[in-house]
Amino acid sequence: MKKIINDVTRVEEEMISGLIKANPDKLERIENELIVVRRDRKKDKVAIVSGGGSGHEPAHAGYVGYGMLDAAVAGAVYTSPSVDVISEGIRAVENGKGTLLIVKNYTGDVINFNMAAEEVEDEDDIKTMKVVVGDDVAVENSTWTAGRRGVAGTIFVHKIAGAMAENGAELEEVAAVAQKVIDNVRTMGMAINPCIVPAAGIPGFTLGDDEMEIGIGIHGEPGVRREKLRSADDIVDELLEKILSDIDYTGSEVAVMVNGCGGTPLMELYIAFGRVADVLKEKNIKIYRSFVGNFMTSIEMEGFSITLLRLDEQLKTLLDAPADTPAFKN
Amino acid sequence: MNKTKLIEILGRTADVIEENKLYLTELDTEIGDGDHGINMARGFAAVKEKLSGYEEMSCGAIFIDVGKMFIKVVAGSSGPLYGSAFKVIGKTVGDSEEVTYIQFVEGFEKGIAKIQALGMAKEGEKTMIDAMLPALREMQKADIAADGIKNAVAAAEKAVEHTKEIIATKGRASYVGERSIGHQDPGATSFYIMLKVLSEAL
Numbered sequence: 338m339k340k341i342i343n344d345v346t347r348v349e350e351e352m353i354s355g356l357i358k359a360n361p362d363k364l365e366r367i368e369n370e371l372i373v374v375r376r377d378r379k380k381d382k383v384a385i386v387s388g389g390g391s392g393h394e395p396a397h398a399g400y401v402g403y404g405m406l407d408a409a410v411a412g413a414v415y416t417s418p419s420v421d422v423i424s425e426g427i428r429a430v431e432n433g434k435g436t437l438l439i440v441k442n443y444t445g446d447v448i449n450f451n452m453a454a455e456e457v458e459d460e461d462d463i464k465t466m467k468v469v470v471g472d473d474v475a476v477e478n479s480t481w482t483a484g485r486r487g488v489a490g491t492i493f494v495h496k497i498a499g500a501m502a503e504n505g506a507e508l509e510e511v512a513a514v515a516q517k518v519i520d521n522v523r524t525m526g527m528a529i530n531p532c533i534v535p536a537a538g539i540p541g542f543t544l545g546d547d548e549m550e551i552g553i554g555i556h557g558e559p560g561v562r563r564e565k566l567r568s569a570d571d572i573v574d575e576l577l578e579k580i581l582s583d584i585d586y587t588g589s590e591v592a593v594m595v596n597g598c599g600g601t602p603l604m605e606l607y608i609a610f611g612r613v614a615d616v617l618k619e620k621n622i623k624i625y626r627s628f629v630g631n632f633m634t635s636i637e638m639e640g641f642s643i644t645l646l647r648l649d650e651q652l653k654t655l656l657d658a659p660a661d662t663p664a665f666k667n
Numbered sequence: 668m669n670k671t672k673l674i675e676i677l678g679r680t681a682d683v684i685e686e687n688k689l690y691l692t693e694l695d696t697e698i699g700d701g702d703h704g705i706n707m708a709r710g711f712a713a714v715k716e717k718l719s720g721y722e723e724m725s726c727g728a729i730f731i732d733v734g735k736m737f738i739k740v741v742a743g744s745s746g747p748l749y750g751s752a753f754k755v756i757g758k759t760v761g762d763s764e765e766v767t768y769i770q771f772v773e774g775f776e777k778g779i780a781k782i783q784a785l786g787m788a789k790e791g792e793k794t795m796i797d798a799m800l801p802a803l804r805e806m807q808k809a810d811i812a813a814d815g816i817k818n819a820v821a822a823a824e825k826a827v828e829h830t831k832e833i834i835a836t837k838g839r840a841s842y843v844g845e846r847s848i849g850h851q852d853p854g855a856t857s858f859y860i861m862l863k864v865l866s867e868a869l
Contacts, residue, residue, distance in 0.1 A: 390743075412742050413709075415700045419742035444838050445744030448785050452738075452747055476842050483841045537692055537701045556700040559843050 338538045340637075345535045349391045349413055356398055360663050363402050371411035371418065372426045373398040378407060383502040383511045384430040387439035387495060388423065389446050390415040392534070393555055394599075396633045399664030400492065405499035406439075406662070414534050414636070415556045417445035423453035428461060435464040435508035437515060439494050441487025442471040466512040470494055472524040472644065474583045475552030475561050486554045489596040489633040489644045490522035493656070496665065500658035514655065521647040523583050525552065525576040528598060528640025529566060532557040551575065555598070555635045569605065573612040576643045581620070586645055590625045592656060593617070594644040599634035601641050606630070609641055625653060632664070668812070669765045672868070673729060674721050680864045681711035687860055694853040698840040703745060703853040710741035710749075726766045730757030730774075744838065745854060748786055748795070752778030768812040776803055786837065793835035793847060795854035798823040802862060816866045823859040830855050 342348055349371055356373065357366045364373050371391070378384075387397045388410035397409035410426035412418035418426075427436050436457075440450045450467060457463040472490030498515040506514075528550045531540040534557060541557030544550065549572070552561035580586075595610040597603070610629050617624055625648050633642075648656065660667040668676075684691075684707050691704030713736045721729045730753050737750030752775075759774030760766050779799050788794045802819035809815030830852035835841045840852065 413702070413706075416702055416706060416743040417746075419739050419746060421739050422742075443744075444786060445742070445747075448744055448747045449742060451785075476844075483837050483839070486842060534701055534705075536705045537696065539693075539696065539701070541696055541701050554842055556839070558700050558839065559698075559846065561842070561844055561846070 338533050338535070340533070340535060342535060348535045349411060352391065352394065353398060353411065356663065363661070364398075364663070367425060367429055370422055370425055372408060372422060372429065373401050374408045374426070374429050375402050375406070377403065378430060378432065380432055381434055381505065382432065383434045383506065383508045384408070384427075384432060384436040385439065385495070385499055385502055385511070386410065386423075386426050386430060386436055387491070388418055388426065389441050389443070390417055390556070392636045393633050395631070395664030396492065397495075400495045400662050402660070402662030404503050404658060404660030404662070404667065405495050405665060414536065417443065417449045420449050420452040420456060423449055424456045427453060427457045427463060427465065431457075431461070431463045435466065437498060437502070437508060437511050438465055438467040439491065439498065439515060440467055440469050441491055442469045442484050443486065444483055464508065466508055468494065468512055468515040468519060470519050472519070472522045473554060474523050474525050474579050475554070488524045488526065488555050489594055489642050490519075490524045490646065492594065492632045492665070493522055493592065493644070493646045494518045496660060497652060497655040499660065500655040503658065514651070518646065518652065521584070521652075522644060523580045524642050524644040525579045526554075526598070526640060526642030527551045527560065527572055527576060528553045528638050530600065530639035532599065532636040532638035534636070550640075553638075553640060555633060557635055557638060569608045570612045573609050573643065574616065577613065577616050580643065580645055584645075584647065586620075586622045586647055588621055589647045590623045590653070591617070592626045592628070592646040592648055593624055594628040594632060596633055596642045596644060597631040598638035598640040598642070599631060600637040600639040603630070606641055609643070613643055626656060668771070668869070670722075670726055670729070673726055673766060674718055676865055676868045677714055677733065678718055679868060680861050681715040683860060683864050684708055684711045684857070691853050691857055694851055694856055698835065698843050698847045698850045699853060700839055702743065703857060706741045706743050706745055707857050710737045710746065713740040725762045726764065727757045727760040727762055730754070730760055744786065745857070748782045751781045751785060755781050768815065771812070772803070772806045772815070775806065779803060788837040791833060792837040793830050793833040793840055793852045794838050795852070795858050797830050797833070797852065798826045798855035798858045801826045812869055816862070816869055820859070820863050820866045823862050827851060827855045827859045
């Protein structure tokens, strides 16, 4: 394993510490915890808390700030934060108007966020609502699976719910618009090279020089299928086909995200985006806004995902509303 | 099982989980996200540091504290699942200087129910539950700990082996679908390892 780190056991700690030092006027940290909160907290605003395991940088702490999250709670790499940490994060930013929890659909995250929500309600009388993001179409959504994973589409939930909360909406309204995003957002990803969890020291899967994994998640786990590597255009076509067979976006206006997994050059992301734009045009799907970059990563994995979000006037306004966070500015 | 024995078993379990850290992690790498061994070892290392303090506590309080450490230190999904189960066992055992076999089995049954409620998993979905329920059934058949736990270990071992044939439909291994066939479930395995330590110590 080759990484630019100091101590394999302090990766999460030093990462958060560096993020705070890079944004001292905007972010602060709850002492000794992997909790990042925004400095300019407003009174009378629904608080928004999200989080999950580390390794997805800039998610989630990079989205803490004006117009997005009030707090991000992190766990070890790819491991949900504990109930205690989540509760502490909620307590730190709660200001009487309730808290929306944005949770990616993984067994660990859901259990810990649920237990934390119960704890703060019982002990601190804090009202919370929770939305669970499951935008990954690689996984079938049925009673026979743990349900679809929450992946890059989560960033749109952060942005739009954050804007709604910043406008002074009530908790129920913020939760409703977050759910609206979840209902209209779909993602599909692939990888050509795996990542190494620092504490594990070995990759989550290995691929031959001419192989790729289709339908990967964001935790370095294998995808749903292994195939021979094909051209960027072919890969984009396959990913889009899977997304479009889940929601028919024809005639809609969409926000598009081509998200890098951490180790993918922007050069390749733009090549992929070019094809996405062409295919969507062909299918009469109008691109309202585009996002190309590393938004929800899997450490150094090489690969990318495509996310489509169907927009209406309300979602367009909220997507365009001001935001000022380390990783997302409007 | 008296308190001294309980503390000794916890220490021994911590050592054995540490020895199996890489093994559990490798199992998890094949079908999950490759951190089960690391997380379990981190939890038991935290428990081990507290062992000397356990001398002053009741058996129930010890189980509850182990549960709290798991929820706090392990996190992920194994942390709150195992942790909540340890807490339930602790509540069942109560403020006592020893753990009777009947109390343990009752606590274990309630602990499994808690895990199933939190994780929404039933038998046959390639999770830790697949090793726990057969073990519980053997324990319930026996009147004394020596027989019950021994038979439970054998049942769990068989069940762990059987997880190779199951398609994961819950937990993170469910994302790889049919590709999970042929791979042993890491959660079921860590449970089997813990149960085996218990059996050998009794």
